[in-house]
Amino acid sequence: MKILIAYSSLHGSAAECARWLEKTMDGAEAVNLKEQVVDPSSYDRVILGSSIYGGQIQKEVRDFCKRYLGILLQKQVGVYVTCLTREKAQIRQFLENGFPPELVERLAALCAPGGAIYFSKINFLERMFSKFLLNKYLKSLGMPPSDGKTDYVNLSKEIMNEFAKQMAGSGEKAEQ
Helix, strand or coil: CCEEEEEECCCCHHHHHHHHHHHHCCCEEEEECCCCCCCHHHCCEEEEEEEEECCEECHHHHHHHHHHHHHHCCCEEEEEEECCCCCHHHHHHHHHHHCCHHHHCCCCEEECCEEEECHHHCCHHHHHHHHHHHHHHHHHCCCCCCCCCCCEEEECHHHHHHHHHHHHCCCCCCCC
16 A cells, blocks of 8 residues: 655644654654645555644645645545644634545545644744743643754654544544
8 A cells, every 4th residue: 555645844843743654654654845746546544644734734834735635535635734733623623624525525634643843843933922832832731831943853653643543544533
């Protein structure tokens, strides 16, 4: 079985997940949509991956879906998004804002394994904004605030593993 992992990542969290899935799943090939566009028609299943930035799916993933929607609707498709929240309603909003509704309705699997803020990779303004958002998130969990310098990575391999099993498995509809 051939599995395409088409992803776009701003600072690296979605790319990290794509590489992990590629190593974990037999027949998987990860393609960074910022570097190349690949026709999904020769693949049996498609995984779309995106980081969330400013509450949005990455443009390259949205464009890929628009361009290949007819083909994607004929495949088993899974989506993973990397973001700090694990609230289902908020993740659902990201999906509805970023993907065609007919694709969202028929996802084989959905995954939100967590997120990362790589302070070492972002500019001053992004760092200020990201520190604010991260500290708001950490406060909601009762955790101490970030110093705004140390990278924060909260990606769950267990959640990604479950997603990989769903995508490799029977094709049951994802819980959304």
